[in-house]
Amino acid sequence: MRITPKTPEVRVPRLVGLMAMDARETAEARGVLLAAPDRPDFHRTVVDYVVRQFPQPGAEVPRGAVVTVWFDLGEAEGGAGVREPRPPRPPSGGLRRELDLPGDPFEVLR
Numbered sequence: 001m002r003i004t005p006k007t008p009e010v011r012v013p014r015l016v017g018l019m020a021m022d023a024r025e026t027a028e029a030r031g032v033l034l035a036a037p038d039r040p041d042f043h044r045t046v047v048d049y050v051v052r053q054f055p056q057p058g059a060e061v062p063r064g065a066v067v068t069v070w071f072d073l074g075e076a077e078g079g080a081g082v083r084e085p086r087p088p089r090p091p092s093g094g095l096r097r098e099l100d101l102p103g104d105p106f107e108v109l110r
Helices: 020-030
Strands: 009-011 033-035 052-054 060-062 066-070
Touching: 020 033
Parallel strands: 033 066
Antiparallel strands: 009 060, 052 066
């Protein structure tokens, strides 16, 4: 645990990407408190990863200020999504629609 000097202002650490356990330790070492609105059992959460935080890293806040972290992107915020193509597919066409298919290049003309 790193102990910071007793200054009235501290900088918010970067918590995004850290596991819950590491985020708690980092916040404590930097002199800020954590809150997680999407995890009521935050004090027992261990391996979930922080995906968002407020205030942003590097912001100066009073010692003991609360930094809010989220572990879930939520319904409308994206994520990995579906990686396979889904209907409707784009219409076929392009050059095939505009040009005739080539014939046999070795066709004998009579």
